[in-house]
Amino acid sequence: MFDFEYYAPTKVEFGKNSLATLPALLREQGAKKVLIHYGGGSAERSGLLDKVRAAVKEAGCEAAELGGVQPNPRLSLVKKGIELCQREGVDFLLAVGGGSVIDSAKAIGYALASGGEVWDFYERKRKPSGCTPVGVVLTLAAAGSEMSNSSVITKESEGGDIKRSCNCEYARPRFAIMDPTLTFTLPPYQTACGCTDILMHTMERYFTSGGNMQLTDALAEGLMRTVIANARVAMAKPDDYSARAEIMWSGSVSHNGLTGCGNGGGDWAVHDIEHELSGLYDVAHGAGLAAIWPSWARYVYKDCLGRFYNFAVHVMGVRPCGTREEVARDGISAFESFLKSIGMPTGLNALGVRPTDGEYKFMAERCAATGGGKKGSAKVLYAADIEAILRMAGDV
Amino acid sequence: MFDFEYYAPTKVEFGKNSLATLPALLREQGAKKVLIHYGGGSAERSGLLDKVRAAVKEAGCEAAELGGVQPNPRLSLVKKGIELCQREGVDFLLAVGGGSVIDSAKAIGYALASGGEVWDFYERKRKPSGCTPVGVVLTLAAAGSEMSNSSVITKESEGGDIKRSCNCEYARPRFAIMDPTLTFTLPPYQTACGCTDILMHTMERYFTSGGNMQLTDALAEGLMRTVIANARVAMAKPDDYSARAEIMWSGSVSHNGLTGCGNGGGDWAVHDIEHELSGLYDVAHGAGLAAIWPSWARYVYKDCLGRFYNFAVHVMGVRPCGTREEVARDGISAFESFLKSIGMPTGLNALGVRPTDGEYKFMAERCAATGGGKKGSAKVLYAADIEAILRMAGDV
Numbered sequence: 001m002f003d004f005e006y007y008a009p010t011k012v013e014f015g016k017n018s019l020a021t022l023p024a025l026l027r028e029q030g031a032k033k034v035l036i037h038y039g040g041g042s043a044e045r046s047g048l049l050d051k052v053r054a055a056v057k058e059a060g061c062e063a064a065e066l067g068g069v070q071p072n073p074r075l076s077l078v079k080k081g082i083e084l085c086q087r088e089g090v091d092f093l094l095a096v097g098g099g100s101v102i103d104s105a106k107a108i109g110y111a112l113a114s115g116g117e118v119w120d121f122y123e124r125k126r127k128p129s130g131c132t133p134v135g136v137v138l139t140l141a142a143a144g145s146e147m148s149n150s151s152v153i154t155k156e157s158e159g160g161d162i163k164r165s166c167n168c169e170y171a172r173p174r175f176a177i178m179d180p181t182l183t184f185t186l187p188p189y190q191t192a193c194g195c196t197d198i199l200m201h202t203m204e205r206y207f208t209s210g211g212n213m214q215l216t217d218a219l220a221e222g223l224m225r226t227v228i229a230n231a232r233v234a235m236a237k238p239d240d241y242s243a244r245a246e247i248m249w250s251g252s253v254s255h256n257g258l259t260g261c262g263n264g265g266g267d268w269a270v271h272d273i274e275h276e277l278s279g280l281y282d283v284a285h286g287a288g289l290a291a292i293w294p295s296w297a298r299y300v301y302k303d304c305l306g307r308f309y310n311f312a313v314h315v316m317g318v319r320p321c322g323t324r325e326e327v328a329r330d331g332i333s334a335f336e337s338f339l340k341s342i343g344m345p346t347g348l349n350a351l352g353v354r355p356t357d358g359e360y361k362f363m364a365e366r367c368a369a370t371g372g373g374k375k376g377s378a379k380v381l382y383a384a385d386i387e388a389i390l391r392m393a394g395d396v
Numbered sequence: 397m398f399d400f401e402y403y404a405p406t407k408v409e410f411g412k413n414s415l416a417t418l419p420a421l422l423r424e425q426g427a428k429k430v431l432i433h434y435g436g437g438s439a440e441r442s443g444l445l446d447k448v449r450a451a452v453k454e455a456g457c458e459a460a461e462l463g464g465v466q467p468n469p470r471l472s473l474v475k476k477g478i479e480l481c482q483r484e485g486v487d488f489l490l491a492v493g494g495g496s497v498i499d500s501a502k503a504i505g506y507a508l509a510s511g512g513e514v515w516d517f518y519e520r521k522r523k524p525s526g527c528t529p530v531g532v533v534l535t536l537a538a539a540g541s542e543m544s545n546s547s548v549i550t551k552e553s554e555g556g557d558i559k560r561s562c563n564c565e566y567a568r569p570r571f572a573i574m575d576p577t578l579t580f581t582l583p584p585y586q587t588a589c590g591c592t593d594i595l596m597h598t599m600e601r602y603f604t605s606g607g608n609m610q611l612t613d614a615l616a617e618g619l620m621r622t623v624i625a626n627a628r629v630a631m632a633k634p635d636d637y638s639a640r641a642e643i644m645w646s647g648s649v650s651h652n653g654l655t656g657c658g659n660g661g662g663d664w665a666v667h668d669i670e671h672e673l674s675g676l677y678d679v680a681h682g683a684g685l686a687a688i689w690p691s692w693a694r695y696v697y698k699d700c701l702g703r704f705y706n707f708a709v710h711v712m713g714v715r716p717c718g719t720r721e722e723v724a725r726d727g728i729s730a731f732e733s734f735l736k737s738i739g740m741p742t743g744l745n746a747l748g749v750r751p752t753d754g755e756y757k758f759m760a761e762r763c764a765a766t767g768g769g770k771k772g773s774a775k776v777l778y779a780a781d782i783e784a785i786l787r788m789a790g791d792v
Contacts (some may be wrong), residue, residue, distance in 0.1 A: 001642055003411025009402065014657070015399025215622045215649065221612025231611070245397055246610050249657065253611065260656075261410070261645065283661050 002211040002264040008235040008256040027058035031092035032259035047359030073104040081108040099143020106151035106171040122164035131170035141248040142194030144255025146176035180244035192288025192342040195231035200257040269376035276363040288342035291351040295392035302378035347396020398607040398660040404652040422455035427488035462640020469500040470632035477504040502547035502567040527566035537644040538590030540651025542572035559675035576640035588738040591627035597651040606660030616655040620641035665772035672759040685745040686740035691788035729760025743792020
C-alpha cells in the first residue's frame with residue numbers, strides 16, 4: 001500500500017431538485033460576474049440555459065456567455081474564452097454541460113489565474129499557480145470532471161491534433177449540481193460512451209502492479225458492478241431515474257480519487273493511448289477507450305494476474321474454476337461482451353479507424369514520449385509495446 | 397432514492413510519511429497562531445507532540461497548547477479552550493488525537509467564530525455562523541471526526557451528564573494527517589471500540605427504510621466487510637500496518653457522508669440511545685454501541701427486512717437459505733458473534749451497566765425528546781420502544 005493524498009472538496013448537490021441550489025451556491029462563492037460556458041444547442045433548446053440564466057440573475061450576478069464547446073474541447077475556443085473573460089472581468093466560471101465544457105472552463109480558469117500561454121500547462125512546461133473558481137451544472141455522466149483535478153484539451157494542428165491533460169488541484173470545481181433527469185435525452189451511443197469512460201476511470205486505477213488497499217478495491221469493485229448493471233438498464237430505458245442516478249454519481253466517485261487511494265497512481269496507459277487516437281481521428285473518448293482496452297488487457301494481464309483474476313471474479317462474476325490465467329482471460333472476455341452489448345466498439349474496425357503503418361508508429365511513439373519513453377504500471381509499456389497493442393486493436 | 401448533498405472538503409494526507417506534510421498544510425491555511433489541542437500523556441510520551449511542535453514552528457506559526465481532553469470530551473475544557481484562544485489570538489486549531497480531541501476543537505472553533513454560549517449549539521437553540529479552521533493529526537481510528545461535520549460534547553451535570561451533538565458543515569476539518577503507525581500502540585479494547593464505532597457509522601446510514609442507492613450500498617457493504625476482516629487482524633497483530641491502514645481510512649470514509657448518499661439520512665437511533673447511556677455512565681462510545689445494537693436490531697429488523705437480509709448475505713456472508721426473516725436473524729447473530737470475538741459487550745451486563753427502572757425510563761424519555769418524541773427510520777421508535785430496547789440489552 002502506497003501513501004496517498006485524497007482531496008475532493010467539490011460540494012455536490014444531487015437530485016431532481018438540485019438546480020434550485022444554484023443561486024445560493026453562487027452567493028456562497030462570492031461570484032460577481034459569471035461566464036456561462038456551454039456546448040451545442042441542446043442546453044438552449046431544452047430550456048436549461050434559460051433556467052441557469054435566471055438563477056445567475058437571482059444570485060445577483062452579472063453574466064457573460066460562451067457556447068460552442070465541442071467534444072474533445074479545442075484550444076482555440078479556450079483562448080476565445082480567456083479573452084472574453086479578461087475583457088468582461090469574469091470572476092467565476094459556470095460550466096453547463098459535460099466533461100468537455102468543464103475541461104474547457106478549467107483551462108480558461110488556469111490562464112486567468114496564472115497568466116501566460118495556457119498550452120504550456122498542458123505540455124507540462126509550467127504548472128498553473130491557480131485557477132479561477134469553476135462551478136458545474138452537469139448534463140452528461142462520463143468524464144467525472146465535475147469532481148476531478150483533470151482537464152483535457154485538444155490543440156488543432158496540421159500534423160494531427162494533439163490532446164493533452166493538465167491535472168492540478170486548483171481545478172477541482174467548487175460545486176457540482178447533478179440532476180440525473182438532464183441525462184434522460186442522451187442518445188444511446190453517448191450513454192454507452194459515458195458508462196465506458198466512467199468504468200475506465202476506476203479500471204485505470206484498479207489494474208496496477210503497485211500497491212493495493214482492500215477498502216479501495218472493495219469500493220472500486222462495487223462501483224464497477226453498479227455501472228455495468230445500470231448501463232444495461234439505461235440503454236434499455238433511457239428515462240429510468242434510478243439507473244441514470246447510479247451512473248451519474250458513479251461518474252463522479254470514479255474520478256474524484258477515491259477508487260485509487262493507496263494504489264500508487266494506477267496505470268492510465270489505455271487513456272494515454274486513446275488520447276493519441278482521438279487526437280488524430282476525433283473519435284468519442286469512451287468509444288476509443290473501449291476499442292483499445294481488450295487488446296491492452298490481453299497484452300498485459302499476465303504481468304498483473306492477481307488484479308485481472310479479482311476483476312473477473314468480483315466484478316464480472318466469473319466462476320473461479322480453471323487456472324488463474326484462464327479465469328483472468330474469461331474476465332476480459334466477459335467485459336468485452338459487456339462493451340459489445342451496449343454498442344461499444346472493441347477494436348479499431350468497429351470504431352471506423354484504419355491507421356496506416358506510419359500512423360501506428362506515430363501514435364505509439366508520441367504516446368510513449370509523453371511518459372519519457374514508457375507508460376503504464378500493470379505492465380510497463382514502451383513504444384513497441386504500444387504499437388503492438390494498437391495493431392492488435394486494429395485487427396479486431 | 398433521495399436527493400442528497402455530499403461535501404467532504406478535508407484534504408487527507410495518508411501514510412507513514414504523512415506528518416512531514418504538516419508545515420506545508422499550515423502555511424497553505426495561512427495559520428499564524430495555532431492551538432495544539434490534545435488528550436492525555438501518550439502523545440507527549442511517544443514524542444508525537446514534540447514532532448508537532450517542531451512542525452508548527454517550521455511553518456512559521458506561534459503556538460498555544462491545551463491538553464487534557466478526555467473521552468466523551470467535556471464542555472468545561474471546551475470553555476477553558478475558548479478563553480485561552482481568545483486571550484492568545486489563536487486563528488487555527490490543531491487537534492492531535494482522536495475523535496474526542498477533534499470534537500473538542502470543533503466546539504472551541506464554533507464559539508470563537510460564532511460568539512455566545514457554545515452549549516446553545518449542542519442544544520440546537522442556535523446554529524453556528526462559522527468555525528475557526530481545524531486541522532487534525534489523527535492518532536485513533538474510530539469517530540471519523542477528521543472528515544465529518546460532527547462534534548459531540550458532554551456537559552457535566554448533577555442530574556446525569558448530558559451528551560449532545562452539533563453537526564455543521566463549517567466544522568469539517570481543513571486537513572487530516574493520518575499515519576496508521578500511530579495506532580500500533582492502542583490497547584485491544586480501544587481498537588475494538590474504534591472498529592465498532594467505524595462500522596456503526598455506516599450501519600446507521602445503511603439500515604433505513606428510506607431511499608437507497610445501489611452504489612451507496614455497494615460502497616457501504618465493501619467498507620463493512622473490510623473493517624470486519626481487518627479488525628480481526630489488528631486485534632491479533634496490533635502492528636500490522638496494512639490492517640491498521642485499512643481501519644484508519646475506513647474510519648474516515650465511513651463518516652464523511654459517502655456511505656449514506658441517497659439514503660435519506662439513515663437511522664441513528666443506536667447512536668442516540670448510546671449518547672444517553674454514555675452520558676449517564678461514561679462508558680466508551682464504541683462499547684456502548686456494541687451493547688445496544690443487537691437488541692435494537694432484533695427489535696426493528698422486521699420493519700426493515702430487505703436491508704437486514706442484504707446485510708446478512710453481502711456483509712456477514714450468511715448463505716441465503718431459509719426464509720428472509722431467518723437469513724436476517726442469522727446476519728444479526730453473525731455480527732453479534734463478531735462483536736464478541738473482538739471483546740465487545742453485546743449487552744449492558746458485559747458493559748458493567750445495570751440501570752434502575754427509573755434510569756431506563758429517564759434515558760428512553762430523554763432520548764426520544766431530542767427527536768421531538770421519536771427516533772429512527774428503519775423503524776420509528778417512541779420512548780416506550782427505546783425503553784424496551786434498553787431493557788432487552790439489560791437482559792443480556
